[in-house]
Amino acid sequence: MNCPAVRELPPPPEGRTGWPWTVATPPLFASRPSSPWPRVTIVTPSYNQGAYLEETIRSVLLQNYPNLEYIIMDGGSTDQSVDVILRYERWLTHWESRADQGQSHAINKGWKIATGNVLAWLNSDDLYRPGALAEAVLALSSHPSAAFVYSNVEYIDPQGQTLIVRNPGQTDLKRMLWALVSLIPQPTTFVRREMLTEVGFLDESLDYSMDYDYWLRLLTGHRGVYQDRVWACTRIHQDAKTVARQKDIWLQKKQVLAKIFSLPGVRPLLPHDEVQGLLSLYHRRTGAVCLRNLAVRDAVYNLFQSAVLQPSSLLRPRDWKVALKAARAVLVSGPRSTFWPE
Template sequence: MAERNLMTDLPLVSIVTPSFNQARFLEATIQSVLSQDYPRLEYLIVDGGSTDGSVEIIQKYADRLAWWISEPDRGQTDAINKGFAHAHGEILAWLNSDDTYEPGAVSEAVAYLQAHPEVGMVYGDANYIDEYGRVIGRFPAAQTDYRRLRRGYVHIPQQAAFFRAALWRKVGPLDPTFYFAMDYDLWVRLAREAPLHYVPRVWANFRLHSDAKTIMADDRCWPEMLRVHFRDGGSWFSPIVAKYLVRKVVAPYLRWRRRRLFRRYNQGRGE
């Protein structure tokens, strides 16, 4: 009886995975969610009509999913919104179909949010991993807040972020006109309502590979971040605009570094 009461006292956590033609990574993502030690978890998968065997992978785990669907959609942002529309949890997160959780991530995030009811979102650290699952670096996570977010200091690995459903209902859903910066837009809206807190624990793995959106991100992400900045009354004379202009200048170097990183790790495998 005591164990049952403990279970009902724990908040339900809803995790959404948006996916489209990511069969080679999808199963690892699913397993990393379903192997979490947190007992009150509902998992939802929104597939965009994949044709690469993803549906067959999802069907293997269908009896352990709260809900799933495979149908054409308007992209990742639309898929995430669709998943959260079917979620019932008090705490929400999304995990893309090429990323993974570390063991214990959900339990630790929930424990922090339970101990700090004033915090609207908690996030941890994330490793960078390559397409083979090898750790190749660490996301530069750090404490941020509304003021620093507005200045372009994000430092939040989306894969390791968990936020309260009550706030989502207040500021959501994701803006479907954003392709890259929908998470930044959400962080700004959440931070306007409640504190965000960084916990220096590795909770997720952020996969970098040749097909990943992140490899192309700078060219489209920063202009989308500026849309948020100007929408909320930001000035041209601000740190986020300066950072954008600097990154435009150094973008060729950043792309060269990413290509070099992938070549180095592929050569390390003899490929």
Template sequence: MSSDVPSPPKGKTGWPWDLPSESFSLNDWDDSKPTISIVTPSYNQGTFIEETIRSVIFQDYPNVEYIVMDGGSTDETVEILNRYDPWIDYWESTPDDGQAHAINKGLKRATGDIHGWLNSDDFFVPGALRGVAETFISSSCDALSGGRLLVDEDSNVTGWSIKPSFDPWRGGNTFPQDSTLWRSYVYDEIGYLDESYDFAMDFEFFIRLYKHFDILDTNHLIGAFRHHSDTKTRQHYHSVGINETRRAWETHLDAPTENISEDRDPGLFRHWWFWISHPRFLALPYVVQKSSEWLRS
């Protein structure tokens, strides 16, 4: 492990701030394994993006291509990107036409076999990409969707989410964006993100993925989704997000729109039948505690 990797800010410990063990190298590459390309769109998320970057470059999987598309941030983001430049395959900081445009620019530049994007205020859990690669190697699936941790502004674990399989005819309208990845050939069939969407570009893309390809649901935790006051989810879901979600639903699905949840944070007992039929998930408080200890260790 290179000692040249920037030291974490004072007081930051645990994942992904502590350096991996000496046996881990950022430079190892294994041509026998698939390459995973991760794109991070960014704009003025200097508070969180360093944690995002470290969670990608410290993954214990050798073949990771990392691309950051920043929209011309005016905070400390560019200074952070410069510090981590040797460990990012490509980054730029130029004005763009929105989040979907930034993501598309990165995905079109990506050369990996498996693609995904990770927003600049979220992060991957330890071992996430190794697990993703192993699942794709052992499966014929075209895409996979896993579980996620829920964290607060200080990266404290507040919950977790392992969703039931997406079923528009029974309700439920989300894919965990930070925990969903796909093979690069899917664009030949469904194209890239629809840049006319400002909020639900991920949901609209995943619906097209769902309609044309096999998405494997896995219980493995992959991403950590951060709830904080400046997230799009908290600020714009009811004003913009719900309408874009309905638009995507009506465009691509022959299913009743009343199955769309009006609440982006549905809470523990929203889908009561799921919890009754999956009693292992009632261990939520224990898992939250253990996940927090795991990230801090």
């Protein structure tokens, strides 16, 4: 599908101007100098995000990309989401609104019917920046051995104002493991279709860490290429999972680490002492997150496990300072959910 022009889309809500309301990406040539533009499939999973969904949809459709396949998998929303989708139905390759088994399941359903050479997913409260699709395709073309490409990400507030731009830089498997957070910004990532055969789909048993898990699986035998550009915006609001469920996110990462350590070829890269240190760090950080959220039992368990795995961690003044600071914050202001990676 060729992307529509701004004038072809429904008029924006009153007072909304600029990208992606009244501005589109400049037109591209119908084909690249060497070959036609490959098909790009974008899947948007959504559930009750009607307040932001239209902006997400327009940021995809106004890419002016000449070979787009756009799929929306709505989980049976009860807000205005379906009304929004119906306004843009003629430009969608496929959409549905029915109960699903979570975000990973919705994305996988979309990917299973996708026909694109390049795949991505864009959550229904995030949006692409102008020209993102074309730049990602050109980056993949320039790095034929790369399994995926990704860029910087702009964090925005509910009104779309910039909070901060995160520059992750080039990463690899070890750096991602030791970070214990996804250094690869999900909405900026574009993956070659072949990876579905080689690595598989998203793990549907994961509610929160499916992107971290997927990037680690990709990096066990492949490489991604970082581009110093901004291809997407992540919206920070209190209903976002990354804001509301920090404790659950960290507790689930143990499942991810156990899976990655069991993959062929990973253990030879990580000596036993390094694995022990990494797991100790995981439990230490998880304990601090649990403490901030008044989950005392989980906090004690994880801090104890950290000490068992690496007794020397008990002697680190910095770790005690972090724990005391977290405890003091809880006593003063109560539990909190923090978005920013530790």
